[in-house]
Amino acid sequence: MTSTLDRPSAGTPSGRGSRRSAGSAGSSTHGRSRSPFDRLRDVLTSPKSGPVLVTAVLFVAVFVAGGIRYRGFFSGQVFLNLFVDNSYLIVLAVGMTFVILTGGIDLSVGAVVALSTMIAASLLQSGWSPGVVIPLILVLTSVLGLLVGLMIHVFKVQPFIATLAAMFLARGLCYVISKDSISITEPTFVALAVTRIPLGGGLSITPSVVIALVVVAVAVWVLGFTRFGRTVYAIGGSEQSGMLMGLPVARTKVIVYVVSGFCSGLAGVLFSFYTLSGYPLTAIGTELDAIAAVVVGGTLLTGGYGFVLGSVLGVLVLGVIQTIITFEGTLSSWWTKIFIGALLLVFIILQKVLTARRR
Structure with missing residues (x-):
């Protein structure tokens, strides 16, 4: 689409003449070259980059404020713990980013995380190998995402309703497996839960962080450098225009829910590493945390604008707020909500203001 817009019009000659006319038009419009201040203002007021920069500034400000107020807060390990404690949420937010970029929503991700932990715990307790259990979970959750995508595309069900149905289905299946918590004592899962990867200087991360960062890197590449990623953005910008351009709109809309289902299953596996248990009430409300992280990270709820790295920043903002409340010690965890x-309210208003100004 960009190359089409940048191509000279039929009545405009290409080559030096077109460049000269473009330059003269620019000089007549502005009279002078744009100053760095003007460029910075354009970036800050852009619905594409503005909210992401605001989120980055907010994260730095909150983290520095925490370091000033609490002894030991402003340290490398506290920063790395934001990734350790929220690695599953980062993966979940990546899948949610794909969905929201198309203008959709996925309310089932929290329940799918719980279902993944229940499947893992029950099968491992029955003696299944982790090498079979983990791929099985990822396949099952991807199939569930495929069914949701087909429901939305074939039967024209609104994403809100389709994913709400999937949420009830997944949460109900958790209780079919067991009404009680199931502990995970399988050696491989326990080893992954307690392993720390040293980074030097007394700093360390967990294998879950590495997995989450790999997922983020793959998602950045897919959205930024593949035809599928360009189609995701095109659908969020205007689905009708995408169809007129001959883009595979229907297939892409279905695949984004498969991606979300896969990420939900993987997030459930990472969460089971974190808790070493499966429980039917696990991750209640986590879908709202994922949506909040994506929106705070600058992804437009109506689709078309957003970055995976912005969603990661959104997760880190939520994580640093939780860490500050933990350091405070006198505040209830409900203050996080x-x-x-x-x-969330502030960033939705910010998105509305920026998109209105662009129109």
Whole structure:
């Protein structure tokens, strides 16, 4: 689409003449070259990059404020713990980013995380190998995402309703497996849960962080450098225009829910590493945390604008708020939800303002 827009019009000669006319038009419009301040203002007021930069500044400000207020907060390990504690949410937010970029929504991800932990715990308790259990979970959750995508495309069901049905299905299957918590004592899972990867200087991360960062890197490549990624953005910008351009809109809309299902299953596996258990009530409300992280990270709820790295920043913002509340010690954990709600409201208003100004 970009190359089409950049191509000279039929009545405009190409080569030096077109460049000269473009330059003269630019000089007549502005009279002078744009200053760095003008360029910075354009970036900050862009619905594409503005919210992401605001999120980055907010994260740095909150982290520095925490370092000033609490002893030991402003350290490398506290920063790395944001990834350790939220690696599953980062993976979940990556899948949600794909969905929201197309203008959709996925309310089933929290329940799918719980179902993944229940499947893992029950099968491992029955003696199944982790080499079979983990791929099986990823296949099952991807199939569930495929069914949701087909429901949305074939039967024209609204994403809200389709994923709500999948949420009830997944949560119900958790109780079919067991009504009680199931502990995971399988040696491989326990080893992955307790292993720390040293980074030097007394700093360390877990294998879950490495997996989450690999998922982020793959998602950045897919959205930024593949035809599938360009189609995802095109659908969010205008689905009708994407169809007129001959893009595989239907196939892409279905695949993004497969991606979300896969990421939900992988997030459930990482969460089972973190808790070493499966429980039917696990991850209640996590779908809202994932949506909040994506929106705070600058992805437009109506689709078309957003970055995976912005969603990662959104997760880190939520994580640093939770860490500050933990350091404070006197505040209830429910204050995290209050701050997240306030941030979400602010960023939705910011998105509305920026997109309105662009029109």
